[in-house]
Amino acid sequence: MSVQIPETMRAAVLREPGKGLRVETLRTPRPNADEVLIKVDACGMCHSDLHVIGGAIAFPMPAVLGHEVAGTIVELGQGTEHTGLAVGQRVAGAFLMPCGRCPACATGHDELCGPFFDLNRLKGVLYDGTTRLATPDGDPVYMYSMGGLAEYAVIPATSVAPVPDEIDTVPSAILGCAAMTAYGAVRRSGLQYGETVAVVAVGGVGSNICQIAAAMGAKQVIAIDVSDEKLAPVTGFGATATVNSATSDAREKVLELTGGRGVDVAFEALGIGPTWKTALDVLSDGGRMVPIGLGAGVQTAEVEINRTVRRSQSILGSYGARTRVDLPAVVDMAARGEINYKDLVTRRFSLEQAGEGYDLLRQGGIVGRAVVDMSL
Incomplete structure (x- = not known):
């Protein structure tokens, strides 16, 4: 041909x-x-x-x-x-x-x-x-x-x-x-059937993380963003709950939704310091934070060292x-x-x-x- x-x-x-x-x-x-x-x-x-x-x-x-x-x-x-x-x-x-x-x-x-x-x-x-x-x-x-x-x-x-x-x-x-970026992050996060998930920033990648995590057996998928407009559609893409972190305390809301535990896996899909902090804040003891978003140039994010160490939390970078x-x-x-x-x-x-x-x-x-x- x-x-x-x-x-x-x-x-x-x-x-x-x-x-x-x-x-x-x-x-x-x-x-x-x-x-x-x-x-x-x-x-x-x-x-x-x-x-x-x-x-x-x-x-x-x-x-x-x-x-x-x-x-x-x-x-x-x-x-x-x-x-x-x-x-x-x-x-x-x-x-x-x-x-x-x-x-x-x-x-x-x-x-x-x-x-x-x-x-x-x-x-x-x-x-x-x-x-x-x-x-x-x-x-x-x-x-x-x-x-x-x-x-x-x-x-x-x-x-x-x-x-x-x-x-x-x-x-x-x-x-x-x-x-594909969402699939790679969820597939290699170690997500187990019945675990709980938060997705911080629900644009194109974040919305895909919601539906792929749900398809792979997540019990709860909590979508977190600062825009009600972006949060509105994600319940149709696997999210079981939404949290606007601009108008409420994301950590308090997630703890309330998970019976005081926090989530097993928190995905961060934007690449800025505040969303890193939110993803870490909503983690359970022993939880995994998976950052996916690329920052503009060289950016840094704060990590609370003692909490990460004492609560055996992990940060698992995922590129593509x-x-x-x-x-x-x-x-x-x-x-x-x-x-x-x-x-x-x-x-x-x-x-x-x-x-x-x-x-x-x-x-x-x-x-x-x-x-x-x-x-x-």
């Missing part, structure tokens, strides 16, 4: 931190060895993109962001013949793109892939040390993950999973970050997930209806409206998750 691939494409380009995104014409990228090219149907809009857009996290410029995508494979690079991937196949792409060869990847720890951090996250390139994106004149444009805010994107073959026909393509873009095993599992949960990914997508923007969407996200104006829909 062959597909006609245009020489150029549209992409939302960030040329300077704080200056916003501008749609430009770039050369259509082509895959190198062990990579695939997809025609992007949709790209999710993640809070961590804001750190790059605003300049809180340094990244090479100009750049194309966007790290959770859904689309169709239109070209295969060399070495992908035995992956089971094929031109014409619909796939979801994950933000965490393991090289598959480093010591961490060799032991199954995709989330600790050294080349991903050293090359992609620091230099905006793929694993041969070059970017796949360029202006029509040939000037390099750097890639945050696969650079999914574009009509076409190159992704390492390790980082895509086929999606079945019953999956709705556009909202499925969130499976590769919001859902183990892409090669977790992304297919997330797609399967979505296909079987265990993840309600469709209703989590509450806003759709065209590529030209991407900057507007990120402005709303920065202002806290997005409930759930927004996506850039390439058909608009």
Whole structure:
């Protein structure tokens, strides 16, 4: 099967931190060895993109962001013949793109892939040390993950999973970050059937944590946020109770809901000091706090040392997930209806409206998750 691939494409380009995104014409990228090219149907809009857009996290410029995508494979690079991937196949792409060869990847720890951090996250390139994106004149444009805010994107073959026909393509873009990050956190938190959970900050990732924790057997799932608007929908995503920590004492409310114990596992999904404190405050003796949210630049959070030590509490950092095993599992949960990914997508923007969407996200104006829909 062959597909006609245009020489150029549209992409939302960030040329300077704080200056916003501008749609430009770039050369259509082509895959190198062990990579695939997809025609992007949709790209999710993640809070961590804001750190790059605003300049809180340094990244090479100009750049194309966007790290959770859904689309169709239109070209295969060399070495992908035995992956089971094929031109014409619909796939979801994950933000965490393991090289598959480093010591961490060799032991199954995709989330600790050294080349991903050293090359992609620091230099905006793929694993041969070059970017796949360029202006029509040939000037390099750097890639945050696969650079999914574009009509076409190159992704390492390790980082895509086929999606079945019953999956709705556009909202499925969130499976590769919001859902996969939540799955990785819950799966490796040690959550046991019948344990209690709190989720602090219920945006796209936090809402997914609620429903995945419920699907994995949590007895109580308590959603905590400072916005009643964001808390309102989460009872439809597995939360058994909600707490507004801006208008009430989260610790007192959680103790009341759990018979004075606190929760076994508290997930923190925003990456700021106050939400870290809340997550630690609601923990039971022997509980686990699992931070997921990325801070803007270098941030710190206070930990009450004696309480953590005396009450045998743990802090278990969780970055993304183990892409090669977790992304297919997330797609399967979505296909079987265990993840309600469709209703989590509450806003759709065209590529030209991407900057507007990120402005709303920065202002806290997005409930759930927004996506850039390439058909608009």
